[in-house]
Amino acid sequence: MMVDLVHTGLAGQAVAVLRELVLTGEIAAGERVNEVGVAQRLGISRGPLREAIRHLASEGLLVLTPNRGAHVPVTDNDGVRALFELRSALESAAARLAAERRTDADLAAMKEASAASREAFATGEFPYRLDLAFHRTLLDAARSPLVAEQVRLAQQRVILLRATKEVAFSHERASLDDHDALIEAITAHDGDRAGQVMAAHLARVRDQLLTTS
Structure with missing residues (x-):
């Protein structure tokens, strides 16, 4: 480097x-x-x-x-659960805010980030930066800088966990589908649905990390 x-x-x-x-x-x-x-x-x-x-x-x-x-810290299963409790609370709230506050430009940015992720997935890759890029567009749409900063810190710690795990490619495909479901809910201004999709998405990511070694 x-x-x-x-x-x-x-x-x-x-x-x-x-x-x-x-x-x-x-x-x-x-x-x-x-x-x-x-x-x-x-x-x-x-x-x-x-x-x-x-x-x-x-x-x-x-x-x-x-x-x-x-x-570099090593996180046990209790730590994983605690981290995802925090991240789910923050990002589910951000998803609800995004559904309320988004603009057409926000939706375009989210769709572009999702398309870039799918393109990378089709080539056999799904780098964490693309996942973060999608979540960043959602946070931008939420227009809550304090929430966004705390989410960023929690996301980093999840990335750190994933660096030590073998994550199944099927899990990455499911994440892409979750992103599209979030776009659909946010497009419809359906905050409750957006929050539910985000919570389910993060619960699945958590469970994947708890079951891999």
Whole structure:
């Protein structure tokens, strides 16, 4: 990974790169962050890197232990359930708000994101960025920045979990169908239906993570 950290804030860029290393599983669950190695790889000093580590720890993507540095957390089944309780409450509310507040431009963005996901799926891929892109369009339609920020943090932790799991391709297909059902409900201004679809979607994702290893 080649990253230019010279012309922008070093700590901010280090946050982005370190987040990517964690979310893609390149730094695996349970693994300690090798500060020397990562700093050398990015061509920065350990000061900005440590700022980035503290930032990701505040987001729940790293755990800081005194005198032992930082490591990527390992989440047990109780933690998975707790995380999805939070995410479901937030995103179901966001889906209801999106149905109430969406514009035609919002619907077009959601449909475009869904189409991009289906195109990738047809080639045998479904990268997490495309899933996030769809959910981001829904959050944009909800027009609730505080909810959106908390959803983003919860989503990151789900991505971290999925990096450690083998997720069946049939599950990804079902996610695409859920996205289309959300678009249909939001198009119809049916907030109750949109909330129900989102809750069912996230419950299925949760159960998939609980049953895979």
